[in-house]
Amino acid sequence: MKDGTILLVEDNEDDVMLTMRAFKKQGILNEVVHAKDGSIAIELLLGKNGFDPIKPIIVLLDLQMPKLNGLEVLKIMKENEATTNIPVVVLTTSSEEEDVVKSYNLGANSFIRKPVDFEQFAKNVGQLGLYWLVLNEPPPL
Amino acid sequence: MKHTLITILYCLIIAAGYSTDLENRPIRPIQLQQTTITTCSSISPVIAEASPNSGFFTSLLDTSLWPARWYCGVWTDFHGWMYISSDLMIWAAYFVIPLILGYFLYQRRKDVPFPSILFLFIAFILACGITHLVDAAIFWWPAYKLSAVIRLGTAIISWGTVFALVKVTPKLLDFKSPSMLENVIDEKTKELQALNNQLKKEIAEKNVSQAKLESLNAHLEQTVAERTESLQEVNSNLMHLNSLFQSVQDAAKIGVWEIDLGSGSLYWSDTVYDIHEVPKGTEVKLEEGINFYHDDYKPVIEEAVNTAIEKGTGWDLKLKLITAKQNEVWVHAIGLPLVENGKTVRLRGLFQDIDLAVKSESKIREHQQNVTAIIENTDSVIWATDKELKLTVFNQAFTNTIKNIYKITPEIGMSVINDQFKAKINSFWEEKYKNVFASGEQVIWENHDKKTDAYSEVSLNPIIDENDQVVGISGLSRDITPSKKQEELLVDVNNSLEEKVKERTEELEENNIKLLAVNKELESFSYSVSHDLRSPLRGIHGFTNALKEDYYETFDDAGRDYLDRVLSGTVRMGELIDDMLTLSRVSRAEVSSEEIDLSSLVQEIFESLEPGKATLKVQSGLKTKGDLPLVKTVLQNLLENSIKYSSKIANPRIEFGSSKKNGSTVYHVTDNGAGFDMQYSHKLFSPFQRLHHRKEFAGNGIGLATVNRIILKHGGKIWAQSKIDEGATFYFTLK
Numbered sequence: 024m025k026d027g028t029i030l031l032v033e034d035n036e037d038d039v040m041l042t043m044r045a046f047k048k049q050g051i052l053n054e055v056v057h058a059k060d061g062s063i064a065i066e067l068l069l070g071k072n073g074f075d076p077i078k079p080i081i082v083l084l085d086l087q088m089p090k091l092n093g094l095e096v097l098k099i100m101k102e103n104e105a106t107t108n109i110p111v112v113v114l115t116t117s118s119e120e121e122d123v124v125k126s127y128n129l130g131a132n133s134f135i136r137k138p139v140d141f142e143q144f145a146k147n148v149g150q151l152g153l154y155w156l157v158l159n160e161p162p163p164l
Numbered sequence: 165m166k167h168t169l170i171t172i173l174y175c176l177i178i179a180a181g182y183s184t185d186l187e188n189r190p191i192r193p194i195q196l197q198q199t200t201i202t203t204c205s206s207i208s209p210v211i212a213e214a215s216p217n218s219g220f221f222t223s224l225l226d227t228s229l230w231p232a233r234w235y236c237g238v239w240t241d242f243h244g245w246m247y248i249s250s251d252l253m254i255w256a257a258y259f260v261i262p263l264i265l266g267y268f269l270y271q272r273r274k275d276v277p278f279p280s281i282l283f284l285f286i287a288f289i290l291a292c293g294i295t296h297l298v299d300a301a302i303f304w305w306p307a308y309k310l311s312a313v314i315r316l317g318t319a320i321i322s323w324g325t326v327f328a329l330v331k332v333t334p335k336l337l338d339f340k341s342p343s344m345l346e347n348v349i350d351e352k353t354k355e356l357q358a359l360n361n362q363l364k365k366e367i368a369e370k371n372v373s374q375a376k377l378e379s380l381n382a383h384l385e386q387t388v389a390e391r392t393e394s395l396q397e398v399n400s401n402l403m404h405l406n407s408l409f410q411s412v413q414d415a416a417k418i419g420v421w422e423i424d425l426g427s428g429s430l431y432w433s434d435t436v437y438d439i440h441e442v443p444k445g446t447e448v449k450l451e452e453g454i455n456f457y458h459d460d461y462k463p464v465i466e467e468a469v470n471t472a473i474e475k476g477t478g479w480d481l482k483l484k485l486i487t488a489k490q491n492e493v494w495v496h497a498i499g500l501p502l503v504e505n506g507k508t509v510r511l512r513g514l515f516q517d518i519d520l521a522v523k524s525e526s527k528i529r530e531h532q533q534n535v536t537a538i539i540e541n542t543d544s545v546i547w548a549t550d551k552e553l554k555l556t557v558f559n560q561a562f563t564n565t566i567k568n569i570y571k572i573t574p575e576i577g578m579s580v581i582n583d584q585f586k587a588k589i590n591s592f593w594e595e596k597y598k599n600v601f602a603s604g605e606q607v608i609w610e611n612h613d614k615k616t617d618a619y620s621e622v623s624l625n626p627i628i629d630e631n632d633q634v635v636g637i638s639g640l641s642r643d644i645t646p647s648k649k650q651e652e653l654l655v656d657v658n659n660s661l662e663e664k665v666k667e668r669t670e671e672l673e674e675n676n677i678k679l680l681a682v683n684k685e686l687e688s689f690s691y692s693v694s695h696d697l698r699s700p701l702r703g704i705h706g707f708t709n710a711l712k713e714d715y716y717e718t719f720d721d722a723g724r725d726y727l728d729r730v731l732s733g734t735v736r737m738g739e740l741i742d743d744m745l746t747l748s749r750v751s752r753a754e755v756s757s758e759e760i761d762l763s764s765l766v767q768e769i770f771e772s773l774e775p776g777k778a779t780l781k782v783q784s785g786l787k788t789k790g791d792l793p794l795v796k797t798v799l800q801n802l803l804e805n806s807i808k809y810s811s812k813i814a815n816p817r818i819e820f821g822s823s824k825k826n827g828s829t830v831y832h833v834t835d836n837g838a839g840f841d842m843q844y845s846h847k848l849f850s851p852f853q854r855l856h857h858r859k860e861f862a863g864n865g866i867g868l869a870t871v872n873r874i875i876l877k878h879g880g881k882i883w884a885q886s887k888i889d890e891g892a893t894f895y896f897t898l899k
Contacts, residue, residue: 037703044710087695116698118745119691139698139738140731141706 027080027161029055032064032096033114034088041141042083042114042148049149051156053080061091065099068106079109081155084131086115086122094125101130110155224313230306244303251300258293262286277339278332284325291318417517423450424510425473439495439517441487458484458492465497472501473508482518494522544642548627551635553580553597565641600624600637610644619648683752690748697741705734736864743866746797747851750873755791762786762799762831766820769800776816778807778835783821786831790898794874801867802833802894808861809892810837828897836891840884848884871896 058064070076086093100106112133419435461483468479478500502510539559547558608623627636810816819834847853851869879899886892
């Protein structure tokens with residue numbers, strides 16, 4: 024498993040806790056940086072408001088968030104050279120086709136729906152980790 | 165006579181034969197000189213011995229009893245030869261004389277008097293000649309017996325001749341001498357000359373009359389020739405007239421007939437036979453002729469005939485005939501009596517087949533009656549005019565109208581442009597009529613009588629003959645007030661309706677906008693449901709799960725059971741939310757149309773599900789057009805149901821196929837599972853309606869509602885057929 028930071032962009036505290044629990048259950052021990060909304064995520068990624076820019080190996084992005092929503096974050100990331108190559112996995116409650124299409128159009132690398140069943144969710148997160156953190160070869164930073 | 169000639173000939177032959185012998189035989193005159201005495205009686209005893217009575221005629225040529233004459237007595241050569249030559253000369257002369265007589269007789273046998281005497285003479289002379297010949301022969305050939313017989317014959321003939329001569333002598337005396345004859349001839353000649361002169365005179369006279377006759381004859385011939393020529397001319401004229409008459413008869417189907425009232429004989433020409441359909445030449449009597457008439461017309465013709473006979477008047481009638489072949493034919497019968505001495509002796513006349521004319525006449529009449537009935541059976545005003553705008557036909561309504569307006573009664577022949585009408589009206593109508601004549605087309609307009617508020621529609625139509633010439637005009641004026649009023653009413657209603665429609669449209673448009681807003685709201689609502697309901701649910705599930713895992717020991721069995729129920733409840737609620745979202749998404753989705761390989765799709769979906777022990781049979785090659793994701797949802801739901809409801813039986817079998825019904829393709833998914841009670845089949849496709857308990861078969865009753873929505877969106881239909889425990893079949897169509 025590759026070292027490196029995972030950026031989790033999620034406004035729902037419960038979901039953050041459950042996601043962290045799922046990581047732990049699936050043995051994903053990478054450092055997780057949590058941004059509680061889209062604007063903070065952009066600040067972190069681009070180093071604004073006194074933050075040093077971070078270079079996560081993957082961004083887990085929720086769509087439904089106050090201020091900047093997930094799609095807007097994705098758009099900004101793909102427009103910036105510094106962040107355009109960072110893999111983005113849209114991890115959301117929605118399964119609206121429109122959201123899926125828009126996400127992929129904006130350059131999302133994966134789209135994962137968070138199921139109600141936690142065990143199912145944990146399994147999905149595990150598979151996500153296996154792919155992006157073990158099998159995938161990230162671009163040179 | 166014939167016999168005599170034969171006898172003579174016979175003798176001649178014998179003589180010839182002996183003359184031959186004579187030449188061959190050595191003549192012995194020298195012996196005669198040597199023997200001075202010769203006796204003739206030396207052989208007398210032989211005679212004595214010989215029987216004088218028997219054999220005389222059997223041995224006529226026997227010469228043995230006598231010596232040749234040369235040896236009987238003493239003959240000098242001179243004496244002997246004189247004797248012999250004289251005898252021969254006599255014979256020769258006697259032979260030639262009968263020949264001459266015979267020739268004479270042969271040449272003039274008809275006018276020779278007493279020819280039998282002549283024959284006797286011939287025989288008598290011949291016989292005499294032969295005795296002389298035999299006498300000469302006896303010098304060498306002593307046939308005395310023969311000689312005797314010949315002499316006897318000669319004697320008999322001579323006497324016969326004597327008797328005959330005696331008998332005819334008186335007749336011979338009547339024969340005139342030549343001088344007498346000459347006298348007679350002279351007399352006769354004179355008579356003849358007189359006669360001749362007379363004749364010549366008569367001939368001369370006759371020649372004169374002959375000449376007269378000839379000239380007469382020539383004149384006659386000329387007259388005959390002239391007469392013949394004129395007759396020929398007349399004849400050819402007659403023939404021409406006859407053929408003319410015949411062709412007229414044929415063309416007009418006119419026949420002629422004649423009755424001789426005296427003999428009762430009836431003559432019919434061929435045409436008359438044809439009209440009666442009776443074979444030509446059949447003998448017909450007057451009564452039989454009358455019997456051919458139709459019963460209604462028999463009295464008519466009978467009366468006509470009787471009147472003709474009694475009063476000598478003719479008839480000219482149209483009658484109906486029943487032909488020999490039972491056809492009804494109308495005929496024109498003309499009868500003319502021939503009166504002699506004040507008495508009708510013959511009836512003759514013409515007979516014409518006018519069936520076609522009568523029938524077409526009656527048809528025309530019928531047609532006219534029909535037309536009259538039609539034009540009278542209406543309140544509309546109908547009339548027609550000729551080229552000069554004079555009335556030819558009009559109906560009662562026309563009469564009434566003209567009477568009402570102009571106080572005159574229209575008549576046939578009256579002009580429709582009339583001085584009694586107002587000038588303005590006349591010029592108005594005249595122009596309309598002119599237009600029709602000029603264009604040859606219908607002219608139509610509407611009139612509105614302001615006084616009575618009555619509307620009428622007037623049309624003028626050209627009457628066109630077979631040469632496409634306008635020969636008149638027909639007019640029709642009909643009251644259209646009711647329909648006009650109705651029309652006005654309709655226009656009002658229409659206007660108010662249009663207004664209402666406009667109002668309603670505006671309302672609807674408003675509603676539509678509202679609905680669109682609502683729809684938008686609903687969309688965002690379902691979006692929120694998707695997010696905002698599921699998120700806490702996931703939290704509940706997640707943390708309950710964490711409780712169960714992390715604090716497992718803390719809970720007793722009941723506590724753990726509660727946690728499990730919370731977990732399963734949240735999962736089910738999640739599913740419910742998902743299904744509701746699907747349903748709402750389907751409702752909002754726009755249906756695209758693409759080619760779908762149904763057979764492959766069904767197979768693919770079936771394999772992606774967990775079919776358990778169920779087997780699938782798919783009809784191959786089924787293709788349709790539709791929205792792939794939506795159709796896939798339909799098939800997925802139906803297949804899931806089939807698998808689910810047949811999961812409890814031993815050999816679950818699922819089948820997908822199609823059939824044709826009323827021209828459209830009906831697809832079906834069949835299973836042999838639990839089935840359902842058809843009593844509740846109407847609830848099948850409503851959301852949240854279930855026909856089974858959750859404990860029996862899981863599910864929340866959204867699936868078939870979703871399927872129904874998709875099928876409806878495709879313009880199709882879905883229905884089901886089932887029996888409890890006998891499986892179920894879901895049928896659907898896609899347009």
